[in-house]
Amino acid sequence: MQELIEGIVLCLQPLNLAALAVGIVIGALFGVIPGLQNITALSILLPFTYLMSPNHAFLLIIGVYVAGIFGGSITAILYRIPGSPENMATTFDGYPMTQRGLASKAIGTAIFSSAFGGTVSIVIFIFAAPQVAKVALQFGPIEYFALIFFALSMVALIGTSPIKSLISVLFGLLAASVGLSSVTGTPRLTFGTDYLTGGFDVLAVMVGVFAIAEILMRITSGEMHALKATAKAASSFPSMSEVRAIWGTLLRSTALGCFVGVLPALGATAAALMSYQVERKLARSGSRFGTGEMAGVAAPEAANNASVGGAMIPLMTLGIPGSASAAIMLTAFQIYGLQPGTSLFTEQRELVSVIYGGMFLANITLILTGLLAVRLFSRMANIPFSFLAPAIVILCSIGAYASRGSLIDVVAMFGFGIVGFVMERVGFSVSAFVLAFILGDVLESSFLRSMILFDWNPLEFFARPFAAVFIVSAVVMLIWSCVRRPLQRVPGVL
Amino acid sequence: MRADLVAGLTILAVSSALLVFGGFLPLSALTSNRMGILWPLVILSVLVLLSWALVLLSLRKKGLSEEPPQSSAARRKIVFRIAAIASYIPLLSIFGFYLSAFVFSLVLPPLLGKAKWRVSAGFAIVFTLALWGLFGILMRQTLPVGYLWAAFLPADW
Numbered sequence: 001m002q003e004l005i006e007g008i009v010l011c012l013q014p015l016n017l018a019a020l021a022v023g024i025v026i027g028a029l030f031g032v033i034p035g036l037q038n039i040t041a042l043s044i045l046l047p048f049t050y051l052m053s054p055n056h057a058f059l060l061i062i063g064v065y066v067a068g069i070f071g072g073s074i075t076a077i078l079y080r081i082p083g084s085p086e087n088m089a090t091t092f093d094g095y096p097m098t099q100r101g102l103a104s105k106a107i108g109t110a111i112f113s114s115a116f117g118g119t120v121s122i123v124i125f126i127f128a129a130p131q132v133a134k135v136a137l138q139f140g141p142i143e144y145f146a147l148i149f150f151a152l153s154m155v156a157l158i159g160t161s162p163i164k165s166l167i168s169v170l171f172g173l174l175a176a177s178v179g180l181s182s183v184t185g186t187p188r189l190t191f192g193t194d195y196l197t198g199g200f201d202v203l204a205v206m207v208g209v210f211a212i213a214e215i216l217m218r219i220t221s222g223e224m225h226a227l228k229a230t231a232k233a234a235s236s237f238p239s240m241s242e243v244r245a246i247w248g249t250l251l252r253s254t255a256l257g258c259f260v261g262v263l264p265a266l267g268a269t270a271a272a273l274m275s276y277q278v279e280r281k282l283a284r285s286g287s288r289f290g291t292g293e294m295a296g297v298a299a300p301e302a303a304n305n306a307s308v309g310g311a312m313i314p315l316m317t318l319g320i321p322g323s324a325s326a327a328i329m330l331t332a333f334q335i336y337g338l339q340p341g342t343s344l345f346t347e348q349r350e351l352v353s354v355i356y357g358g359m360f361l362a363n364i365t366l367i368l369t370g371l372l373a374v375r376l377f378s379r380m381a382n383i384p385f386s387f388l389a390p391a392i393v394i395l396c397s398i399g400a401y402a403s404r405g406s407l408i409d410v411v412a413m414f415g416f417g418i419v420g421f422v423m424e425r426v427g428f429s430v431s432a433f434v435l436a437f438i439l440g441d442v443l444e445s446s447f448l449r450s451m452i453l454f455d456w457n458p459l460e461f462f463a464r465p466f467a468a469v470f471i472v473s474a475v476v477m478l479i480w481s482c483v484r485r486p487l488q489r490v491p492g493v494l
Numbered sequence: 495m496r497a498d499l500v501a502g503l504t505i506l507a508v509s510s511a512l513l514v515f516g517g518f519l520p521l522s523a524l525t526s527n528r529m530g531i532l533w534p535l536v537i538l539s540v541l542v543l544l545s546w547a548l549v550l551l552s553l554r555k556k557g558l559s560e561e562p563p564q565s566s567a568a569r570r571k572i573v574f575r576i577a578a579i580a581s582y583i584p585l586l587s588i589f590g591f592y593l594s595a596f597v598f599s600l601v602l603p604p605l606l607g608k609a610k611w612r613v614s615a616g617f618a619i620v621f622t623l624a625l626w627g628l629f630g631i632l633m634r635q636t637l638p639v640g641y642l643w644a645a646f647l648p649a650d651w
Contacts, residue, residue, distance in 0.1 A: 051633055163551065167505060167544050174537045181530025188534045189516050215579065219606055220572045386607030387617055390599040393582055394621075398591070398629060398637065407587055407638055414583060418576075426501045444533045 003349070004126055007357020010350065011059065019056040020358055023063020024365055028373070030064070030083075031071020033383065037084040038068020042328040043210040044392065046335075047203045047399030054336045054351055059358045061332055065325055066118055066362040067369065069268055069304050073110040074374060077297070078103060086268040086304040089276040093289065093296025100292045104236040109246075109294050110301045111370035112237055116250050117302030118363035121258045121309025126356050132317040133342045139318075141446035142453070146467035146474075148443045151320050153474035154263065155432040162481040168423065168432040175200055175433075176440025183448045195408050202331050203403045204413040205437060207396045209430050210324070212417025215389050217424055242294060249279050249295040250302050257303030261310020267323035267431075271307040272300035309359065316340050316355070319442065324431040327438045498555070502548035509541040578605050590640025592630075596622040 010016060023045075030041035041064045049057035072083025077094035090110060097106035139147070155165050178189045179199030190196040238246070253275035260271040279299040280289040289296050311322030319340035321327040333340055338348060345352055400413035420430050454460035462468045513519070518535045579602075585594035600618035603609035609617075629635040 048633075051635070163544055163548050167541065167548065170537050170541050170544065174534060174541070177534040177537065181533070184530035186530030187517075188531055189512065191516075212579075216576060219575045219579065384603070384607050384609065386603040386605075386609050387599075387614075389579070389606055390602040391621060393579060394595045394598060394625070397582065397586060398625075398635070401638060402635060405636060410586065410638075411583055414580060426497050428501075447533070448529060 001126070003353045004356045004360060006350075007353035007355070008361060009357070010055070010354050011357040011361050016055055016059055016354070016358075019052070019059040020063045020362060020365070023060040023065075024067040024362060024369055025063075025373075026060075027064035027067030028071035028369060031068040031087075032074050032083045033388065037210075037214070038064055038071070039325050039328065040211045040214050040392075041068060042325055043206045044395050044399060046206060046328055046331060047403050049332055050335060050403060054338075055354045057332060057336070058329075058351065058355055061329055062355065062358040063362050065329065066305070066308055066359065067366060068325075069308065070111070070114040070301070070366050070370070073114070073297075073301055074107060077106045077110060086272055087300070088269065089272040089300035090297055092276060092300075093291070093293045096290065096292035097294070097297065102292065105238070105294070106292075106297050107370065107374055108237040109242075109297045111367055111374075112243070113246075113250060113253075113298040113301040114305040115363050115366045117254045117257055118305035118308060118366065119360065120254045121261070121306035122356070122359045122363060123309075124258050125309040125312045125359070128313050129317050130345055132313055133345050136317050137342045141449035142461065142464050142467045143470075144318075145443060145446040145450050146461065146464075146470035147318065148320060148439050148446070150470040150474040150477075152432075152436055152439065152443070153477050155429065155435065161427060162478075164426075164428045165432050165481075166478075168429040169436040171423075171428075172433040172436025172438075173440045173443070175205065176437045177444060181448075182441055182445050195406075200412060200416075201400070201403055201406075201409050202334070202438070204400045204409040205416050206328060206331060206434065207400050208413040208416025209420030209423075209434060211392060211396045212414060213420030213424060213430065215392055216417060216421040218385055219389060220421075238294065246295045246298045249298050252278065252282075253299040253302040254306040257306030258310035260303070261307030261322050262313050263322060267311070267325075268304040268307040271310075272304040275299045275303035305363070312355075312359070316344060316352070317342075321435060321438065324434050327434050330438055496552075498548060498552035502545050502552055505545035506542060506549065509538050509545060513538045513542065575606060578602060586638055586640070588640055588642050590643050591637035592622060592626060593640070595625055 011020060026041050026045065027038050030038055042061060045060060045064060049060065052060070068084065069086050072087035073090045073094065074083065076082040076087040076090040077098055080091050080095040080098075082088045082091055094106045094110065097103065152169050155169055174189075176199075178196055180187055180197060187197055256275045256278060257268075257271040260274060261267070276296065276299050279295055283289060283293070283295065307323070308325075311326040314320040314322055315326045315330060317340065319330060319333075321330045330340065333344075338344060338351070396413060397410050400409045401407065403409065420433075423430050423433065450461065451458070461471055513535075516534070516538070518531055518538070582594065582598050585597060588594075589597065596618050599621045600614055603614045603617065604611055629637060
């Protein structure tokens with residue numbers, strides 16, 4: 001708790017506060033504009049964090065991460081168009097509330113629930129992270145291989161086609177393997193070129209598959225025009241009696257969201273949908289869900305924001321991102337040469353405090369942002385996409401170029417943009433590709449190091465209890481995902 | 495599921511080509527000091543297997559619902575829009591960052607939507623000036639100069 005207080009004090013310094021505020025505004029804007037997600041904003045901003053101190057960079061990223069998930073709820077409630085997939089479940093009861101003339105109450109409930117879910121999950125994160133980090137201290141390459149193998153196998157559980165999910169993971173691992181092996185220094189798939197010897201630039205890949213692919217998706221779908229307003233944007237917080245009525249929903253959804261956030265590959269969208277379904281089943285007035293029930297707005301909004309705190313636990317303690325947005329944050333750690341794990345908590349205490357404080361303040365600031373700027377944000381959804389597209393492409397190009405000063409990275413960014421676009425169109429998982437790309441190098445090096453330790457006998461993995469449990473679980477999941485009936489495809493989930 | 499079939503065959507062809515031409519063969523090259531090639535070799539081999547599975551599954555699902563086919567005009571429009579976005583790379587390498595940003599933000603809005611040229615020109619001017627202020631003055635970020643201007647600039651630029 002001391003770190004949290006120190007972090008809040010540090011975050012209140014003018015430049016730190018400015019970085020957080022800018023992040024919150026950018027995140028909320030990208031969340032509000034349908035078709036653009038907070039992951040797009042994160043991938044565009046990531047290259048520019050090179051120019052900042054780690055504290056400023058992480059506060060900017062945290063602001064975008066937290067506010068981006070909330071921002072999309074405004075258009076979900078006012079227009080029935082979720083700004084981001086995370087807010088899809090918010091449309092189920094948010095828009096009916098708007099139709100009943102309760103738009104401001106719905107937005108107020110969304111803001112309150114987001115801030116509640118986010119803040120409680122941060123407190124859980126602050127208490128849980130150091131404990132998990134202590135356990136992670138016992139991990140060697142064998143345990144890391146098993147854990148990452150398990151995390152990537154979970155991806156196969158989601159989506160309609162396990163084969164496509166697995167192929168997406170393998171694409172990511174293959175792209176990460178291009179260049180020199182980090183263990184033996186052997187060149188792989190370089191075809192004698194200098195550019196490929198250094199491997200693909202992680203920023204060019206991220207910006208390409210998220211931002212450029214998103215632009216291509218949008219311009220090919222023909223959605224170029226602005227949204228038409230159906231109600232006045234305003235926010236009115238729930239009264240004490242209304243808060244009492246949704247109290248149980250908020251607690252359950254926050255707990256579920258936090259738990260889902262910890263699990264690799266699921267993320268905020270799954271958290272929101274699952275908590276909505278749970279509340280609908282638990283509600284005594286179950287039949288009113290879908291017709292403008294306040295709990296139907298509170299559940300997904302509390303859960304999707306709570307998933308952020310949950311996702312931070314494996315990210316900061318084990319270096320395993322729980323979602324694509326968390327993968328971007330892991331890349332930010334890599335940019336600054338920081339290794340998530342116990343050393344982060346002992347050697348980078350100030351940064352860890354800033355992250356705690358930033359996440360806490362970002363959630364509190366959501367309330368202020370929502371109260372003061374909800375009308376402005378709702379108007380941003382009216383910007384025609386034909387103007388946003390060139391602006392985003394240009395900013396992405398600066399980002400891809402700036403990281404290594406190479407025009408080839410800009411070409412690679414467009415190339416990966418087309419790869420991401422095609423994957424999305426054909427039903428492959430871009431998020432799975434990115435998670436595998438980010439974790440590929442650690443997975444490979446821990447595998448090779450383990451094999452060297454085992455004198456190339458893979459059965460030795462099963463002599464280690466922790467590794468055996470995770471590898472067997474992963475294999476069981478892979479087999480089960482291939483034989484079961486595929487789950488209903490959820491847009492935005494891996 | 496024609497898209498799945500095409501995707502499966504493409505992945506099969508690309509992974510097979512990478513296996514053959516990627517320097518993995520003959521397998522006797524897999525000596526202890528070149529163990530680094532083991533990892534991509536395993537990945538490519540599994541990819542080949544999974545792409546076969548995707549092809550077979552897509553053949554079994556033949557006849558299931560497909561997306562309605564697009565008209566050739568709609569398809570041309572999509573290709574044109576993607577080409578318009580991709581045109582930014584040659585623009586950037588020839589004209590440099592600021593001029594290409596101006597041209598791109600001027601031309602693209604009318605091409606993608608129904609923006610008026612006058613509005614688009616105003617947007618292009620304001621946006622380019624904002625970029626110059628932010629990256630050129632405030633951040634002092636080095637940005638591509640472009641072949642066209644490179645000849646006129648001093649060698650140490």
